Amino acid sequence: MTFGLTEEQESLRREIRAFAAREIAPHVSEWDERSEFPHDVVKKMGAMGLMGIIFPEELGGSGMGYVEYVLAIEELSRVDGSVGIIVASHNSLCTNHLMLGGNDAQKKKWVTRLASGEWLGSWGLTEPGSGSDAGGMRTTAVRRGDEWVIDGSKTFITNGSYADCALVLAVTDKEKGTHGGISAFLVERGTKGFRSGKKENKLGLRASDTAELIFEDCVVPAENLVGKEGDGFKDAMRVLDGGRISIAALSLGIARGALDAAMKYATQRRQFGKAISEFQAIQFKLATMATELDAAWLLTMRAARMKDAGLKVTRESAMAKLYASEVACRICDEGVQIHGGYGFIKDYPAEKFYRDVKLCTIGEGTSEIQRIVIARELLKGM
Incomplete structure (x- = not known):
């Protein structure tokens, strides 16, 4: 037993290690060479509960904690970091933002789909001109009645080409900037004005999809605001x-x-x-x-x-x-x-x-x- 782990946690580690050896290891070189996204493996991980490992069972998750989550990401990445980062981004960024900032209706509508593995999620913070400096964000969201209109782009987005939804940060009050002027929105795939852009040709983690998200007069309902207006950052x-x-x-x-x-x-x-x-x-x-x-x-x-x-x-x-x-x-x-x-x-x-x-x-x-x-x-x- 590894220091500090319970038998249940050790059992989980062994299960994921066996899965990675069986389902991931034989394909690593091929996926890397082709920059091929492992769709089938992602679905299988959803069925195992890994796509919602840190979320409550009543919302479709596995009801485990961050210790188990670390073990899962570690064992997957031991074989292929691309698979590890797909699971990490889906869990800790997109779905977790919904859990932290979303209301009960949003969690029931979206977290259940994400945590069960039915949907794949992405999270949009970084832009071509704002990486470490989030205050340089240029993507905007303007309120028009019962809707928000989003314009701008995000870059280096994990799962960006294949995600069923994106949790996106946008400027709603330029004067306030990061101190109350940035809000978060959930945009579903298929929403008019929302599309994926360039897929990046990367040095490593090549089986993990990294792409642009582009918003052009993209209209989402007011209820797609996640958290309070201005609390996004x-x-x-x-x-x-x-x-x-x-x-x-x-x-x-x-x-x-x-x-x-x-x-x-x-x-x-x-x-x-x-x-x-x-x-x-x-x-x-x-x-x-x-x-x-x-x-x-x-x-x-x-x-x-x-x-x-x-x-x-x-x-x-x-x-x-x-x-x-x-x-x-x-x-x-x-x-x-x-x-x-x-x-x-x-x-x-x-x-x-x-x-x-x-x-x-x-x-x-x-x-x-x-x-x-x-x-x-x-x-x-x-």
């Missing part, structure tokens, strides 16, 4: 507290896959008459990789347990995301180094882990933004 920051735990878990999974691959290769590759795992230089690399990974796991689990306890996790989730993502980059880099020339070709998994992991230091707030968040939380009240 505030709610988005609450959403990101959980989302950063997701990216920490994604980092753990990719790093663990890279470490597994490096250890396997090191025990099989022979040089100078013995396995390279017998050389101290390789042993030291593996020891450092494993130690840093365990430290990152503990930081992430601390944030997950605090989240499950209903505590504020702004600092802790930022720490977990920052450390886990940067550790994962180091581990994947060393994984390639241990493979030598074979780490640079697609016949071995090391190069894919190396490509996939870089997103973890960028998505849902760069490492630089995490340091700002952490410092701000540390200095509050000084």
Whole structure:
């Protein structure tokens, strides 16, 4: 039993690990090469309850917590980070924003479809001109009677081409900006004036769809406003507290896959008459990789347990995301180094882990933004 996990949590981990080995592993290279979205696997994960793992059973979810959620994302990402980030974005961003800001009618209408896996969701915050600086947002929503008219675009949206709905942030009062001038809206696929734009051709996580969302005179009913008018940015920051735990878990999974691959290769590759795992230089690399990974796991689990306890996790989730993502980059880099020339070709998994992991230091707030968040939380009240 891994330290601190119950037998039920260990059982869940084993179940997801077996699923990933059976349903994902045989297709990883093909999906990556073709940038092919794994529709069938997403449906199967919905049937398993993974697309609503952190949401109540009465709303179609599995009724589990963030500890179980971290285990799920980690095990999926250990095999393919693309699958991990599909599940993470759907759960912690789109659906979670509805849970945090939506009213009972909205939860019954939309969360039930998302949590059950019937629908796939996306979340639109980032724009071509506003990434870390959300205050530079240009997408607008204007009230006209009983409707809102949305105009603008979002970029780098996970699940953007295939999602059945998008939870979108838009400016409703330019003068107030992030302090009460941004609101959130749920836009269903098929709404006139809403379409997906360019699908990005990415360095890594290529089986995960990343695309633009475009809104041109897009009219949604007034009841599609999620949360209070002007509270969109505030709610988005609450959403990101959980989302950063997701990216920490994604980092753990990719790093663990890279470490597994490096250890396997090191025990099989022979040089100078013995396995390279017998050389101290390789042993030291593996020891450092494993130690840093365990430290990152503990930081992430601390944030997950605090989240499950209903505590504020702004600092802790930022720490977990920052450390886990940067550790994962180091581990994947060393994984390639241990493979030598074979780490640079697609016949071995090391190069894919190396490509996939870089997103973890960028998505849902760069490492630089995490340091700002952490410092701000540390200095509050000084």
